[in-house]
Amino acid sequence: MPTVRLRDASEYPEPARRLFELSKRWFDYDFKEPPAMSRVMAWDPHFGGPHGRAMKRAMAPGEFSRGEKEMVAAAVSGANACTY
Amino acid sequence: MTGDDQWYEAAFVVGITNALNVVADGLAPTLPPLDAAAAGPEAAAVFAEARAFYGAADVPAPLAVVARDPAYLADLWGAVKRAFSERRLTRRHKTALAFAVSLTTRSTFGTAFHLADLRRLGVSESGVMEIVGVTQMFSSYTKIADTLQLTSDMADIAPADPSGVPDAGAG
Numbered sequence: 001m002p003t004v005r006l007r008d009a010s011e012y013p014e015p016a017r018r019l020f021e022l023s024k025r026w027f028d029y030d031f032k033e034p035p036a037m038s039r040v041m042a043w044d045p046h047f048g049g050p051h052g053r054a055m056k057r058a059m060a061p062g063e064f065s066r067g068e069k070e071m072v073a074a075a076v077s078g079a080n081a082c083t084y
Numbered sequence: 085m086t087g088d089d090q091w092y093e094a095a096f097v098v099g100i101t102n103a104l105n106v107v108a109d110g111l112a113p114t115l116p117p118l119d120a121a122a123a124g125p126e127a128a129a130v131f132a133e134a135r136a137f138y139g140a141a142d143v144p145a146p147l148a149v150v151a152r153d154p155a156y157l158a159d160l161w162g163a164v165k166r167a168f169s170e171r172r173l174t175r176r177h178k179t180a181l182a183f184a185v186s187l188t189t190r191s192t193f194g195t196a197f198h199l200a201d202l203r204r205l206g207v208s209e210s211g212v213m214e215i216v217g218v219t220q221m222f223s224s225y226t227k228i229a230d231t232l233q234l235t236s237d238m239a240d241i242a243p244a245d246p247s248g249v250p251d252a253g254a255g
Contacts, residue, residue, distance in 0.1 A: 003233050036234045037225065051224065058217030063207060068177050071090070072184045072215060073222045075098050079188040082226030084236045 006039050016042040019052070026056070037084070089172045094181055096167040101182040101194060104164065107146040108193030117148030126154035130161045137165060139204055145193060176205045183212075184219045 009020050019042060020034040027035070034042075041048030059069050077084070120128040120143075131143045131151070138144065147164075151157050168178050179201050186194025202212055 001233060002235070003231075006234075031237070033237075036237050037229060040228060040232060040234070051221075054217070055221045055225070058214065058221045062214050063211030064177070064180060064214050068180065069214065069218050071094055071173075071177070072181055072218045075094060075181050076184050076188050076219050076222040077226050078098065079102075079185045080223060080226040080230075082230055084226065084229035084234050 002036070004040075006036055007043075009034050009039070012039070012042055016045065019045075019048075093167075093171060093173045093178070096163075097173075097178045097181050098185050100164050100167045101185050101198075102189065103160075104144065104146040105186055105189065105191035105194040107149050108144075108197075109191050112145045112149050112193070115149055115152075117143070117145045118151045119148070123148070123151035123157075124154055127151040127157050130154075130157050133165070134161060137168075138201060140200075144197060176202070176207060179205060180207070180215045184215055187216070187219050188223060 009017055012020070020038060023034055023038045024031060033039070041052055059066060059073070061069075064072070118127070120131050123131065130147065134143050134147055135141065147157060147161060150160060168175060168182075170178075173181075179198055182194065183198035183202055186198055199212065202215075
């Protein structure tokens with residue numbers, strides 16, 4: 001059970017909702033509600049904005065493909081014992 | 085080969101990397117690595133194979149530590165070599181996984197060892213920074229998610245799992 005109430009997408013201001021649309025395109029998936037982490041990051045756009053851009057930059061294909069990086073991310077999450 | 089093969093390969097790399105790191109970081113300072121002469125002929129043969137596998141002059145420290153039991157060393161090396169051999173996942177990708185996990189678990193040995201191996205395999209500084217970025221960002225992401233005790237909603241985007249194994253994050 002989350003320690004905070006995750007707001008629905010409709011409770012966020014318009015700029016955040018535009019980011020949710022970008023998130024949907026990034027994941028190429030039509031979520032019923034934006035992923036929990038997207039909604040958490042949108043709580044403070046001054047943190048979530050640069051954090052999200054750094055994340056997108058890190059995950060973009062380069063010498064390693066997006067798929068290879070997703071697997072690295074899964075391994076890092078596993079090593080951090082994170083089930084999210 | 086099924087779709088799960090690459091995940092099994094990744095899991096074995098992560099597991100055996102951690103196994104090597106715990107010995108190198110935790111034990112090598114008090115139980116020093118043996119050289120080939122001290123380790124005996126059976127261990128020396130493994131050492132030669134490991135040096136060739138990593139294209140290195142030195143035997144990886146954790147192997148040289150456990151060389152006190154040559155039969156155990158041979159089996160451990162068999163697992164290491166199999167885990168890092170190129171199959172569904174490339175050697176380069178497996179080394180990136182090992183580097184990321186070593187960095188995440190703060191392994192001094194593993195981080196330096198796999199970084200050197202990444203470079204040996206032709207990954208540039210820019211490529212190394214890609215893996216550092218993913219490692220760092222997901223080290224942030226996971227701690228934020230855990231602090232807020234979020235449950236996964238990302239399982240929805242995975243293909244349907246026909247195994248019937250319950251997924252705590254589904255839905």
